[in-house]
Amino acid sequence: MMPILAAERIVKQYPGVKALDGVTLSIDAGEVVSVVGENGAGKSTLMKVLAGDVRPDAGELRLEGEIVRFRDPRDAIRAGVVLIHQELSLADNLDVGANILLGREPRRGPFLDRGAARDQARAALSLVGLGRLDPATPVAGLGMGTRQLVEIAKALATDARVIIMDEPTSSLTDGETETLLATIESLKARGTTIVFISHRLEEVRRISDRVEVLRDGAHVGTLEGSAIDRESMVRLMVGRDLETSDLRSDATIGREGPPRLRVFGLETTRFPGSKIDLEVRSGEIVGLAGLVGAGRTELLRGIVGIDRIVSGVREIDGRPLVVHHPADSAAAGLVLVPEDRKADGLILEDPVRDNLVLAGLSRLARGPIRSRGRESVAATGLVGRLGVRPPRIAHPTGGLSGGNQQKVALGRWAACDPGILLLDEPTRGVDVGAKAEVHGLLDRLAREGAAILVASSELEELLSIADRIVVLHDGGIAGELSREEADESAIMALATGGRIRRDGTAA
Ligand SMILES: Nc1ncnc2c1ncn2[C@@H]1O[C@H](COP(=O)(O)OP(=O)(O)OP(=O)(O)O)[C@@H](O)[C@H]1O
Numbered sequence: 331m332m333p334i335l336a337a338e339r340i341v342k343q344y345p346g347v348k349a350l351d352g353v354t355l356s357i358d359a360g361e362v363v364s365v366v367g368e369n370g371a372g373k374s375t376l377m378k379v380l381a382g383d384v385r386p387d388a389g390e391l392r393l394e395g396e397i398v399r400f401r402d403p404r405d406a407i408r409a410g411v412v413l414i415h416q417e418l419s420l421a422d423n424l425d426v427g428a429n430i431l432l433g434r435e436p437r438r439g440p441f442l443d444r445g446a447a448r449d450q451a452r453a454a455l456s457l458v459g460l461g462r463l464d465p466a467t468p469v470a471g472l473g474m475g476t477r478q479l480v481e482i483a484k485a486l487a488t489d490a491r492v493i494i495m496d497e498p499t500s501s502l503t504d505g506e507t508e509t510l511l512a513t514i515e516s517l518k519a520r521g522t523t524i525v526f527i528s529h530r531l532e533e534v535r536r537i538s539d540r541v542e543v544l545r546d547g548a549h550v551g552t553l554e555g556s557a558i559d560r561e562s563m564v565r566l567m568v569g570r571d572l573e574t575s576d577l578r579s580d581a582t583i584g585r586e587g588p589p590r591l592r593v594f595g596l597e598t599t600r601f602p603g604s605k606i607d608l609e610v611r612s613g614e615i616v617g618l619a620g621l622v623g624a625g626r627t628e629l630l631r632g633i634v635g636i637d638r639i640v641s642g643v644r645e646i647d648g649r650p651l652v653v654h655h656p657a658d659s660a661a662a663g664l665v666l667v668p669e670d671r672k673a674d675g676l677i678l679e680d681p682v683r684d685n686l687v688l689a690g691l692s693r694l695a696r697g698p699i700r701s702r703g704r705e706s707v708a709a710t711g712l713v714g715r716l717g718v719r720p721p722r723i724a725h726p727t728g729g730l731s732g733g734n735q736q737k738v739a740l741g742r743w744a745a746c747d748p749g750i751l752l753l754d755e756p757t758r759g760v761d762v763g764a765k766a767e768v769h770g771l772l773d774r775l776a777r778e779g780a781a782i783l784v785a786s787s788e789l790e791e792l793l794s795i796a797d798r799i800v801v802l803h804d805g806g807i808a809g810e811l812s813r814e815e816a817d818e819s820a821i822m823a824l825a826t827g828g829r830i831r832r833d834g835t836a837a
């Protein structure tokens with residue numbers, strides 16, 4: 331069969347990094363091909379080349395056998411090739427429908443055909459399981475998961491023949507991921523070709539006809555059909571076997587210290603009326619589970635004072651903490667590593683060193699003067715500990731791959747030794763090896779006495795690192811599960827508004 335789209339011997343050099351070093355990839359019509367590899371392996375760069383977003387230094391693209399040169403993404407879209415970027419790019423000032431139809435609004439004569447626009451937007455939304463979302467909803471208020479699904483609806487509305495999804499599930503919950511995987515199955519049945527990128531290898535195994543593995547800008551292997559399994563993918567990705575262990579199994583409940591953080595009756599503006607009581611003890615990692623929209627992010631932002639709260643009391647080490655500004659929390663050793671690293675995490679124009687030492691700046695300054703030397707030493711140490719690649723502290727942060735940016739976002743907080751660390755989706759988009767490093771880092775911080783609260787949509791992650799799991803539903807606490815009680819079905823039962831019977835089964 332003639333491949334629908336092929337990249338041949340693609341080379342792309344960035345200052346100091348060869349992102350792609352002669353990669354060849356061909357995709358047959360109607361196939362689901364996944365591309366996996368560690369952070370910085372070159373996946374996004376290769377996808378951008380396929381979609382006309384990056385011009386390769388050498389090599390060529392073929393569309394149904396013919397050599398093509400895409401000048402820009404619009405060129406590729408006209409040819410039926412659409413890329414959904416890793417970093418989402420919806421226009422916040424427009425509503426959902428306008429985003430989906432941007433630049434292709436249906437017209438009647440010179441006028442926008444509002445009825446047709448609404449119908450087209452609705453049709454695209456229902457393909458991704460958002461049939462009940464009103465196209466007139468402003469994008470600004472949507473959570474990350476819904477945004478991702480809207481982006482996919484937008485691509486579907488262009489009648490694309492090849493849809494490239496760069497880490498579409500990294501901000502989705504398990505339930506939304508199921509919706510997306512089902513959407514991919516139905517697109518495939520309709521003959522649409524899908525190129526899929528994810529660090530969640532289980533979903534890669536389920537969805538792919540073929541898996542292509544990149545390492546350090548080179549193609550290192552292909553797995554097909556029943557040969558696609560987690561171990562084989564990991565071995566090709568990292569070039570060795572990786573052991574995953576149950577980190578917290580020996581950090582048993584009861585050994586942790588006194589409560590460091592307590593909140594009483596905390597009400598966020600998003601869920602007025604839901605009062606949250608929560609406690610995190612020294613030495614403990616508490617997981618925060620819930621579906622997208624359950625209020626995990628709002629709770630974390632409310633605790634540290636990024637968002638105003640309606641009411642509630644915070645206590646640190648038994649003393650009330652008054653928060654007018656997140657800086658008040660930080661001064662008391664309470665910090666949040668946010669979910670959206672682009673919006674409130676990193677300054678992408680600045681070098682890695684500056685982002686890493688930003689949070690702990692005052693500690694590295696001698697008097698009022700910053701010490702460049704000490705900053706560099708501290709930053710170099712962190713880059714090594716977190717495995718940031720390339721390991722260069724002068725590299726612009728925006729030039730790092732998505733997962734490596736996430737490591738920098740985490741590292742800057744680890745750098746200032748917070749006593750109480752809240753994390754929102756700490757390993758979103760982080761590869762298997764780095765994920766283990768991040769989990770190891772959290773475990774180490776907890777053993778050193780930190781109190782840690784982690785929100786994650788990945789149940790597997792919570793089950794492996796949390797000492798207990800608090801499940802949110804509709805802005806309130808639906809229940810709490812000890813390490814022994816917690817498993818996927820118990821969490822899902824609470825997260826979807828069900829209850830757990832005394833015998834531990836879901837009702
Ligand atoms: N615009 C850019 N400027 C400079 N370097 C870049 C740029 N884009 C990518 N790179 C570098 O190219 C390499 C490959 O990056 P790429 O984003 O393709 O990785 P990736 O496999 O998608 O990783 P991740 O899983 O973290 O998303 C990385 O070393 C990255 O730092």
Ligand SMILES: [Mg+2]
Binds near residue numbers: 373374416496732733
């Ligand atoms: Mg990427």
